[in-house]
Amino acid sequence: MTGGASATEARPDAATVDALYDIVADSGSRSLAVIGLVKNAGKTTVVNALMANCPHLFGLTSLGLDGERTDHLTGLAKPRISPPPGTLVATTQGSLDRSRYAMDVLEVLPFLTPLGRVVIGRAGAAGHVEVSGPTTLAELRATIERLQAHGAEQVLVDGAINRIGSASPRVSDGVVVASGGMVGDTLGDVLETTAATLDMLLLPAVSDETRAQLAPFLAQGARALSFNDRGEVTPLALESVVGEGVTVAREVERLNTHTLFIGGALTQEFVDDFTRVLPPRRELRVVVRDATVLVLPAASVRRFLKRGLALEVLAPLRVLAVTANPFRLPQPYQPKIFFDALAGAVGDRVPVFDVVNGRASLPGAPIQRGLFPTERG
Amino acid sequence: MLVRPYGDTRDDGVIQFSFTLPIAYSIKAADVGKQFLERLGFHTVGIAECKAIDPEYTFYVAYGRTDSGIDPDAVKGDYLEVEEMDYYSINALIKEKLGRKLSVVGAAIESDAHTVGIDAIMNMKGFAGNYGLERYPEMDALNLGSQIPCAQLLKTALERDADAILVSQIVTQKNIHVQHLTQLIELLEAEGVRERFVIVVGGPRINNAFAKELGYDAGFGPRTTPLEVAAFLAQEVVRRHEEA
Ligand code: B12
Numbered sequence: 001m002t003g004g005a006s007a008t009e010a011r012p013d014a015a016t017v018d019a020l021y022d023i024v025a026d027s028g029s030r031s032l033a034v035i036g037l038v039k040n041a042g043k044t045t046v047v048n049a050l051m052a053n054c055p056h057l058f059g060l061t062s063l064g065l066d067g068e069r070t071d072h073l074t075g076l077a078k079p080r081i082s083p084p085p086g087t088l089v090a091t092t093q094g095s096l097d098r099s100r101y102a103m104d105v106l107e108v109l110p111f112l113t114p115l116g117r118v119v120i121g122r123a124g125a126a127g128h129v130e131v132s133g134p135t136t137l138a139e140l141r142a143t144i145e146r147l148q149a150h151g152a153e154q155v156l157v158d159g160a161i162n163r164i165g166s167a168s169p170r171v172s173d174g175v176v177v178a179s180g181g182m183v184g185d186t187l188g189d190v191l192e193t194t195a196a197t198l199d200m201l202l203l204p205a206v207s208d209e210t211r212a213q214l215a216p217f218l219a220q221g222a223r224a225l226s227f228n229d230r231g232e233v234t235p236l237a238l239e240s241v242v243g244e245g246v247t248v249a250r251e252v253e254r255l256n257t258h259t260l261f262i263g264g265a266l267t268q269e270f271v272d273d274f275t276r277v278l279p280p281r282r283e284l285r286v287v288v289r290d291a292t293v294l295v296l297p298a299a300s301v302r303r304f305l306k307r308g309l310a311l312e313v314l315a316p317l318r319v320l321a322v323t324a325n326p327f328r329l330p331q332p333y334q335p336k337i338f339f340d341a342l343a344g345a346v347g348d349r350v351p352v353f354d355v356v357n358g359r360a361s362l363p364g365a366p367i368q369r370g371l372f373p374t375e376r377g
Numbered sequence: 378m379l380v381r382p383y384g385d386t387r388d389d390g391v392i393q394f395s396f397t398l399p400i401a402y403s404i405k406a407a408d409v410g411k412q413f414l415e416r417l418g419f420h421t422v423g424i425a426e427c428k429a430i431d432p433e434y435t436f437y438v439a440y441g442r443t444d445s446g447i448d449p450d451a452v453k454g455d456y457l458e459v460e461e462m463d464y465y466s467i468n469a470l471i472k473e474k475l476g477r478k479l480s481v482v483g484a485a486i487e488s489d490a491h492t493v494g495i496d497a498i499m500n501m502k503g504f505a506g507n508y509g510l511e512r513y514p515e516m517d518a519l520n521l522g523s524q525i526p527c528a529q530l531l532k533t534a535l536e537r538d539a540d541a542i543l544v545s546q547i548v549t550q551k552n553i554h555v556q557h558l559t560q561l562i563e564l565l566e567a568e569g570v571r572e573r574f575v576i577v578v579g580g581p582r583i584n585n586a587f588a589k590e591l592g593y594d595a596g597f598g599p600r601t602t603p604l605e606v607a608a609f610l611a612q613e614v615v616r617r618h619e620e621a
Contacts, residue, residue, distance in 0.1 A: 039552075039555070063592070064589070064590040064591075064592075065586060065587075065589050065590035068586075072455075072584065072586065072587045072590070073552060073555065073582075073587070092589070094453070094586075097453050098453040098586075100451075110620075112616075113589050113594075114457060114585045114586070114588050114589040114593065114594060114595050114596060115585070115586060115589050132586075132589055132590070135589065135592055135593070135594060136566070136571045136572055136592075137566050137571065138571075138572060160559070160590055160591070160592060161555060161559055161590060161591065162555070162556075162559055163559050163562070163563060163592065164563070165562075165563055165566045165567075165592075239535070240532075240535075240568055242528045242531060242532065242564070242568065243528045243529065243532055264567055264568040264569065265563075265564050265567030265568050266567075267527075267528055267564065269526060269528055270528075292563070292566075292567065293567035294567075295560060295563045295564045295567055
């Protein structure tokens with residue numbers, strides 16, 4: 001083993017992991033998505049730490065590919081995964097073969113990935129297993145349910161690269177966001193991106209009133225709806241708003257829309273066109289399904305809000321914590337400096353943990369429970 | 378069976394090295410090079426050549442032995458194992474089992490301006506001695522070209538009710554390809570249409586395991602031939618059609 005800069009072989013600090021786990025347990029989450037703001041943000045280290053320190057029957061899967069020896073992209077050593085005996089693991093047949101990990105297979109799922117079928121088994125022998133679950137979010141949801149059916153008390157979903165899809169309430173019911181030194185070129189960039197991403201993930205829920213108004217249209221699979229002061233609800237004649245920023249802005253003007261519901265993705269191109277055509281200081285509330293449909297940089301979401309437009313979600317994400325990993329290339333940040341800076345930038349949004357170097361920042365306000373209705377299906 | 382490098386005799390484990398160290402040549406330089414290779418785990422190291430190539434750099438040619446071997450049969454590659462088929466049997470499979478043309482849309486997405494990779498797979502005239510997808514009578518292949526925004530690729534695929542989307546990424550500076558490739562998948566998921574398509578990615582820095590990590594259904598790397606891609610598409614689209 002070489003010393004110095006390594007993304008791997010980090011020994012978790014037990015007390016810090018316990019504190020993180022308390023938050024997860026208190027939240028009542030049963031399927032926790034660990035997402036990263038970038039590759040090598042430390043997702044797998046967090047997943048490993050939770051499994052190693054907490055007396056729970058875990059289920060484990062990944063939307064990406066984890067536990068392999070070296071990273072395809074960076075060539076860096078990656079954290080290996082050796083789940084405690086009994087852990088229920090959903091991975092692919094190809095990953096089992098590649099890692100030569102012996103596991104009693106309990107079930108073969110119908111999902112075919114580039115690495116073969118998704119299989120569920122019980123970790124037994126020591127050794128390192130490569131974990132790569134299903135490819136799509138719908139399959140991921142089903143895989144989590146199967147892990148729970150086999151007895152997993154808490155499912156951990158390792159994310160894929162920088163993807164946030166697994167954090168959707170359609171898939172999981174709790175989120176840990178892994179941030180680290182690799183998130184930006186400078187410390188300033190890391191802090192800004194982390195804070196902006198959190199603001200995006202923590203977008204507020206619509207009022208119960210709006211939710212009730214929307215409900216009948218959602219059941220019909222509405223893609224875009226306009227609500228105005230005269231109480232008129234008008235479905236826009238569009239399959240999708242993607243690429244239709246100009247059209248939608250004109251419709252919003254024509255219909256005197258005060259609330260616009262968008263059933264699919266919100267892209268950078270849409271937001272650019274839409275905000276260009278919409279008159280300045282026009283007040284409008286845009287509602288989307290959940291924060292994972294925002295397929296644009298968090299900084300753009302900030303600009304959208306700064307323009308005075310409101311953005312709300314039907315299903316809010318339960319972001320439980322941020323983890324801080326000082327690793328970066330060529331030199332890691334000094335852990336204390338990095339942690340303090342990140343904790344400062346996150347402020348009282350959510351608790352921050354460095355599970356390796358043993359640091360935690362718990363905002364004054366207690367974690368609120370039962371606040372978040374989850375949407376499933 | 379374990380194999381080891383072949384130097385002078387079979388199984389001797391001898392490897393030849395050439396490398397440069399940023400040190401001025403001196404009498405000591407040969408020992409520096411030798412001990413460096415020993416640190417890497419090689420033994421019986423011989424320095425064949427050790428010369429200044431610049432006042433501050435020394436170039437080496439050396440030999441060393443390793444005791445390590447590898448069992449090629451135990452190696453799992455990162456490439457996709459596709460059942461081999463020829464042009465005629467691919468067309469026949471689609472015609473018989475799908476009963477209609479297989480529709481494919483391809484592009485090099487976002488800022489990537491390189492067309493040669495996607496052309497090699499899709500263009501009529503083909504590549505490496507086999508025809509591109511446009512030539513297959515049972516395929517309806519549309520190549521959008523390069524610098525196609527994810528949103529446009531998605532719209533086109535929906536309009537044509539495509540079975541498969543082919544994505545090419547050649548530029549990998551600052552991992553820009555990773556941004557583009559995950560963005561496309563997140564867009565498809567947010568729009569609720571990920572399941573409708575077989576999505577394939579290709580490029581010089583792509584392999585099949587990495588495609589899994591990115592959220593694709595298959596990944597193809599350097600030296601891919603259109604035949605491999607056509608065989609995969611036909612098999613996978615037919616499989617989904619039959620399982621549906
Ligand atoms: C030709 C070329 C260009 C041409 C492209 C013309 C055109 N119409 O395509 C021009 C001059 C425009 C060009 C521009 C640039 N280029 Co250029 N270019 C090349 C070059 C010389 C050859 C690429 C090529 O055509 N290969 C042949 C094809 C057949 O191979 P392939 O792309 O790998 O495709 C195969 C497989 O990968 C796979 N595949 C590829 N795509 C897909 C998709 C699917 C679905 C499947 C299944 C398979 C598949 O199948 C193919 C057949 O086997 C390479 C260097 C090299 N020798 O590779 C640099 C190279 C790719 N370019 C490079 C760069 C940096 C640029 C520029 C950014 C330069 C600049 N600073 O302006 C610009 C890019 C601008 C942009 N926005 O994208 C770098 C990329 C470095 C990196 N790692 O990111 C390279 C590697 C050169 C270098 N060493 O620096 N380039």
